[in-house]
Amino acid sequence: MPFHGEEKIWVGVVAAMTIIFLGALAYAAWVIGLQVPGGDVQLVDPQKALTELRPGVREIAPGRYEVTVVGRMWQWFPRNITLVDPVEVKFRLTALDVIHGFQIVGTNVNVMVFPGYVAEITWKVPPDAKGTYLVICNEYCGLGHHEMYGFVNIIR
Ligand code: CUA
Numbered sequence: 517m518p519f520h521g522e523e524k525i526w527v528g529v530v531a532a533m534t535i536i537f538l539g540a541l542a543y544a545a546w547v548i549g550l551q552v553p554g555g556d557v558q559l560v561d562p563q564k565a566l567t568e569l570r571p572g573v574r575e576i577a578p579g580r581y582e583v584t585v586v587g588r589m590w591q592w593f594p595r596n597i598t599l600v601d602p603v604e605v606k607f608r609l610t611a612l613d614v615i616h617g618f619q620i621v622g623t624n625v626n627v628m629v630f631p632g633y634v635a636e637i638t639w640k641v642p643p644d645a646k647g648t649y650l651v652i653c654n655e656y657c658g659l660g661h662h663e664m665y666g667f668v669n670i671i672r
Contacts (some may be wrong), residue, residue: 521637527593558634562612566593569610569634579603587629588612592651598669602641609635617654628655646672 560568569588571593579601588592588611599605609618611631617622619626625639 517632523629553615558636559636560610561631562610562631565612565631566611573597573599575600582608584608585618585629586612587612587616587618587653587664589614589658590653590664592618592653592664592666595666596669597651597667599641600671602645602670605639605641607635607637607639609637614657615655616657616664617652619652619654621650621652623649627656641670646670 554614568576569584569586571584573594574582574584576582578639579598581602583597583599583605585607587598587609593627607618607625607627609627609629611629614630615631616627616629618629620639623638623639623645627635627637629635647670649668649670651668653661657664
């Protein structure tokens with residue numbers, strides 16, 4: 517049955533919306549592809565991330581830490597991060613399976629974590645920051661998403 521009159525208009529509208537929608541998706545993928553994880557793109561094979569990146573806390577100078585965190589459904593490795601008198605913390609983050617979101621509640625540390633990429637963020641730790649901060653996952657990553665948490669303990 518051929519289209520008539522008003523039907524043609526709506527078919528056109530639907531086609532236009534589909535094109536705009538797919539275009540928006542492609543654009544978003546392009547932007548994400550360019551921006552993750554920022555200017556300093558480092559790639560890592562998710563299969564080897566645990567062994568190659570060696571998750572953990574390293575003090576590289578007094579008060580300066582490098583913390584490597586790997587996320588997977590549904591846990592952060594390491595789950596507990598202890599920092600003594602931290603001034604500056606460079607986080608290096610990746611995921612083994614799906615996208616996770618690394619957030620230290622009550623701070624400005626909030627990073628999307630993609631499998632295959634190492635995201636880096638430097639946290640200038642406020643001098644008055646101390647005690648235990650909750651780490652959560654803020655990207656929905658499946659049934660155990662709400663169980664994906666950890667702690668940053670700051671000792672002064
Ligand atoms: Cu990991 Cu939500």
